[in-house]
Amino acid sequence: MQSDKCIFCKIARKDIPAKIVYEDDQVLAFEDAKPQAPVHVLIIPHDHIEKVSDLKEKDALIAGKVIMAAKNIARSKGLDDSGYRIVMNCNRDAGQEVFHVHAHLMGGRKFNWPPG
Ligand code: AMP
Ligand code: ZN
Secondary structure, three states: OOOOOOHHHHHHOOOOOOOEEEEOOOEEEEEOOOOOOOEEEEEEEOOOOOOHHHOOHHHHHHHHHHHHHHHHHHHHOOOOOOOEEEEOOOOHHHOOOOOOOOEEEEEOOOOOOOOO
């Protein structure tokens, strides 16, 4: 299911452009419009699920596919040796801005811990 108003659903439908890095029948990966690292790719399920806290048991496979896509893209970008971060912001306190589940794959620089 997709949402008419959701910007990531529009990207998934190709209604608005994005620099697509990877796609299969369940997930889509594209470059973040405002990259915060040399590599900054967003990985989304095609299905419109608003946030991590809305995931159901039946979504376990798709959630795993998002992580596996992030890991495979990281490898293809040569990040295995240096490392990378995979981030999923859930809701207001985490700073979620787009309410369609997504993972950020970020790499190519050093990240601080704990995050701000
Ligand atoms: P979040 O705060 O986790 O919801 O992150 C949303 C991310 O989506 C931000 O890093 C934005 O830069 C990115 N973003 C928003 N609109 C677009 C777009 N049309 N194409 C690519 N990235 C986008
Ligand atoms: Zn959506």
